[in-house]
Amino acid sequence: xxxxxxxxxxxxxAGLPEVAAxxxxxxxxxxxxxxxxxxxxxxxxxxxxxVMGLLDRPDAGIxxxxxQTVAGLSEEALATLRNRAIGFVFQAYHLLPRTTxxxxxxxxxxxxxxxxxxxxxxxxxxxVGLGDRADHYAHELSGGQQQRVAIARAIANEPALILAxxxxxxxxxxxxxxxxxxxxxxxxxxxxxxxxxxxxxxAARARRVVRLEAGVLVSDRVREAVG
Amino acid sequence: xxxxxxxxxxxxxxxxxxxxxxxxxLAFLTAVYPTTLLQMLGGGAIEALNRFVGQVYPVDTVSLxxxxxxxxxxxxxxxxxxxxxxxxxxDPVVEAGRRDxxxxxxxxxxxxxxxxxxxxxxGRRGVTAGGFLSAGDxxxxxxxxxxxxxxxxxxxxxxxxxxxxxxxxxxxFEVKGVLEPFGVDPHGDDQDDxxxxxxxxxxxxxxxxxxxxxxxxxxxxxxxxxxxxxRLTWALAARRxxxxxxxxxxxxxxxxxxxxxVARVSRLFAGFTLAMGxxxxxxxxxxxxxxxxxxxAERTAELGLRKALGARPADLRRQILAEVxxxxxxxxxxxxxxxxxxxxxxxxxxxxxxGMRELDPSASxxxxxxxxxxxxxxxxxxxxxxxxxxxxPVAALR
Numbered sequence: 001x002x003x004x005x006x007x008x009x010x011x012x013x014a015g016l017p018e019v020a021a022x023x024x025x026x027x028x029x030x031x032x033x034x035x036x037x038x039x040x041x042x043x044x045x046x047x048x049x050x051v052m053g054l055l056d057r058p059d060a061g062i063x064x065x066x067x068q069t070v071a072g073l074s075e076e077a078l079a080t081l082r083n084r085a086i087g088f089v090f091q092a093y094h095l096l097p098r099t100t101x102x103x104x105x106x107x108x109x110x111x112x113x114x115x116x117x118x119x120x121x122x123x124x125x126x127x128v129g130l131g132d133r134a135d136h137y138a139h140e141l142s143g144g145q146q147q148r149v150a151i152a153r154a155i156a157n158e159p160a161l162i163l164a165x166x167x168x169x170x171x172x173x174x175x176x177x178x179x180x181x182x183x184x185x186x187x188x189x190x191x192x193x194x195x196x197x198x199x200x201x202x203a204a205r206a207r208r209v210v211r212l213e214a215g216v217l218v219s220d221r222v223r224e225a226v227g
Numbered sequence: 228x229x230x231x232x233x234x235x236x237x238x239x240x241x242x243x244x245x246x247x248x249x250x251x252x253l254a255f256l257t258a259v260y261p262t263t264l265l266q267m268l269g270g271g272a273i274e275a276l277n278r279f280v281g282q283v284y285p286v287d288t289v290s291l292x293x294x295x296x297x298x299x300x301x302x303x304x305x306x307x308x309x310x311x312x313x314x315x316x317x318d319p320v321v322e323a324g325r326r327d328x329x330x331x332x333x334x335x336x337x338x339x340x341x342x343x344x345x346x347x348x349x350g351r352r353g354v355t356a357g358g359f360l361s362a363g364d365x366x367x368x369x370x371x372x373x374x375x376x377x378x379x380x381x382x383x384x385x386x387x388x389x390x391x392x393x394x395x396x397x398x399x400f401e402v403k404g405v406l407e408p409f410g411v412d413p414h415g416d417d418q419d420d421x422x423x424x425x426x427x428x429x430x431x432x433x434x435x436x437x438x439x440x441x442x443x444x445x446x447x448x449x450x451x452x453x454x455x456x457x458r459l460t461w462a463l464a465a466r467r468x469x470x471x472x473x474x475x476x477x478x479x480x481x482x483x484x485x486x487x488x489v490a491r492v493s494r495l496f497a498g499f500t501l502a503m504g505x506x507x508x509x510x511x512x513x514x515x516x517x518x519x520x521x522x523x524a525e526r527t528a529e530l531g532l533r534k535a536l537g538a539r540p541a542d543l544r545r546q547i548l549a550e551v552x553x554x555x556x557x558x559x560x561x562x563x564x565x566x567x568x569x570x571x572x573x574x575x576x577x578x579x580x581x582g583m584r585e586l587d588p589s590a591s592x593x594x595x596x597x598x599x600x601x602x603x604x605x606x607x608x609x610x611x612x613x614x615x616x617x618x619x620p621v622a623a624l625r
Contacts, residue, residue: 083537098243111537
């Protein structure tokens with residue numbers, strides 16, 4: 001599914017020292033895996049997610065997604081690939097304001113040009129247990145429900161890969177547990193899941209844990225070996 | 228993403244953020260409404276001017292009104308007629324200005340002019356009641372008059388003025404006919420507030436002058452008006468001892484000259500409207516550009532999210548342009564409607580004041596109004612749209 005070889009990403013801003021967010025990271029993730037990327041703040045987790053999610057381009061290294069090298073793809077092609085192959089879940093949910101849950105979930109379907117966007121969005125909401133909240137606005141939902149809407153949006157296009165960046169970071173333990181259970185269920189259905197977190201307990205729910213420190217991949221273990 | 232969905236998404240964002248949408252709409256409205264209103268009123272004024280010119284200067288006539296120190300006598304006219312065979316008929320015009328009239332206890336100040344019996348033919352203005360001036364009236368310096376409909380109403384109310392009497396400077400006159408209505412000229416002067424006397428009566432009994440104010444000539448063929456006017460000028464110049472090409476004070480008015488003057492006014496007005504349209508469109512574009520730039524900054528997270536969810540740069544660019552285009556077209560439609568309603572409300576007053584008729588927006592007015600708003604809007608939104616398309620989604624979502 002994902003093949004990263006020697007990926008480096010350095011941020012350069014005028015007047016500021018260079019920040020090497022990723023330094024020669026090589027990582028392979030197979031289809032259907034549930035991988036947690038663990039590391040402290042500033043370790044390069046989010047940069048790794050941005051690169052894997054085609055939101056950022058590495059300075060060096062090769063990234064192959066579903067056997068396709070992405071380096072030479074245009075912005076348009078990257079957008080299409082992102083839309084069809086990847087679902088994103090963010091810590092802050094990033095739901096559109098003044099927009100219902102259903103309309104939020106419809107967004108990636110609209111960009112995919114799906115004619116059945118309404119039905120698919122309803123089905124995705126039902127899959128995350130929010131079939132009865134479709135017409136609620138984001139601000140009318142709890143944090144846990146908003147994150148479920150974000151997950152419904154991520155799965156609406158039936159992507160092969162879901163990238164979740166600290167998805168439980170803003171939730172209370174009960175809601176966080178519900179979200180993790182939902183991820184586990186999705187993974188059980190064959191969806192490849194990459195979860196970015198700094199929380200050992202959350203990472204422990206994944207079958208494989210990759211640890212980053214200062215932009216370097218320092219360990220890569222299956223769950224039984226964690227801790 | 229297909230265009231219908233794009234438009235629907237753009238419209239959706241506009242509805243959900245009404246404050247910004249209204250502000251943007253007002254920017255377009257302030258450009259479209261005054262420009263369209265000006266264009267419609269100006270178009271109406273030009274139409275009224277053309278109509279007036281067509282009535283006063285028929286295509287087969289030449290009018291002569293000496294200016295400055297120049298004068299015109301009946302002998303001059305006789306000499307010109309002998310020299311210019313194309314002149315088939317003529318009618319003198321004697322202006323006496325506004326004079327005080329008294330009639331059966333009523334008093335009014337009315338414009339008084341002198342014509343001959345040929346005025347109906349040369350000036351294309353007859354009577355609707357009673358009779359026109361006759362050759363005998365002119366020869367006998369008769370105390371008869373033609374009356375304009377507005378003057379008749381002022382002096383005699385709704386009763387027939389035919390046979391009624393009035394005095395000017397103690398001279399008595401009897402109303403012989405009621406002039407065909409003419410209406411208000413573009414200067415706002417009521418051309419039906421008028422008394423016409425035989426020119427001989429006016430010159431010899433009232434004004435005691437030997438010159439006329441001007442003369443109108445009927446040319447035997449409309450195609451020969453310009454050569455006839457040139458020959459008329461030469462004849463008069465020769466009579467005054469002026470060499471060919473020497474400046475003169477014979478103010479000749481031919482349909483071609485008048486048409487060119489109207490066309491010049493029309494071009495001047497079109498230029499002014501265009502300049503005003505450009506200025507207001509630029510002001511609107513500047514405001515819209517500022518609003519859209521602020522909007523892009525305010526919606527950074529939303530636009531970044533859209534990118535993450537699969538929006539292509541072109542999708543975001545089109546969405547911003549579509550949002551502005553929708554507002555521009557709606558505001559243009561509203562501006563055109565308001566302009567039409569305003570002119571509707573002003574029509575009765577304009578008709579009475581300057582002779583304008585009912586004003587309808589032309590297809591070109593509609594197209595120019597909507598097109599200008601659209602072009603200004605798209606130009607204003609281009610930079611914000613490019614910025615939206617170039618947003619870094621990682622930074623936007625941070």
